[in-house]
Amino acid sequence: MDRIEQLERAHVQVHSQLLQELDRLYFLKEGGSKGTLGVNEKHLLALRRQLQLSLEKSVAAAKTLKRLGDETAGTNSSEQAITLRLKDLMDANGALDEEIADTMQHTLQLNDDLSRATAEFDTLKSQLQNLHPQVTQQLVTNPPETTEEIAATATPQSETLQELLTALQLISGSL
Missing domain, CATH: 1.10.287 (Helix Hairpins)
Incomplete structure (x- = not known):
C-alpha cells in the first residue's frame, strides 16, 4: 500500500x-x-x-x-486495489469536507457574534461620549459629599440607632 x-x-x-x-x-x-x-x-x-x-x-x-x-x-487485482484506495481517499475527503463545513459555519457564527458585540460597543461608546459632558457639568455644579461630611451625618444617626436598640433590648428583657 x-x-x-x-x-x-x-x-x-x-x-x-x-x-x-x-x-x-x-x-x-x-x-x-x-x-x-x-x-x-x-x-x-x-x-x-x-x-x-x-x-x-x-x-x-x-x-x-x-x-x-x-x-x-474484480478480475484485475491492481485495478481493484487502486479502486479501493481511491474509495478510501474519497471517504476521507468527504469527512474532511464535512469537518471544514462545520468549522466554517462555526466561524461565521463567531463573526456574527463579533459583529453584534462590536455594534453594541460602538453604541455604548457613543452614549458614553454623549453623557460625559453632562456628568462633568453635574460634578462641577454639585460636587459629591466628602467622607468627612458623610461621617458627620452618620455619627448622630448611629448613636440614635444604638440608643433605640438598647431600649428595645431592655423592653424585651434580654439585658
Whole structure:
C-alpha cells in the first residue's frame, strides 16, 4: 500500500509539472517571444490547472463508483486495489469536507457574534461620549459629599440607632 501511495504522489507531481510546462509553452507560442508570463496569464494558468484537476477527480470518482458497483470487474487485482484506495481517499475527503463545513459555519457564527458585540460597543461608546459632558457639568455644579461630611451625618444617626436598640433590648428583657 505504501508503494501505491508513493506512485500516486509521483504521478500527481509529474502530471502537474507536465500541465505547467504545456501551459507555459502554449502562452509562449501565443505571446510570441516575450519569454515571461504576466500576472493575467499566470492567473489563467492556475485557473486552468484547477479546472483540469477537478475534472480528473470527477472522472476518477465516477470510475471508482462504477467499479465498486460492478461485481464482475474484480478480475484485475491492481485495478481493484487502486479502486479501493481511491474509495478510501474519497471517504476521507468527504469527512474532511464535512469537518471544514462545520468549522466554517462555526466561524461565521463567531463573526456574527463579533459583529453584534462590536455594534453594541460602538453604541455604548457613543452614549458614553454623549453623557460625559453632562456628568462633568453635574460634578462641577454639585460636587459629591466628602467622607468627612458623610461621617458627620452618620455619627448622630448611629448613636440614635444604638440608643433605640438598647431600649428595645431592655423592653424585651434580654439585658
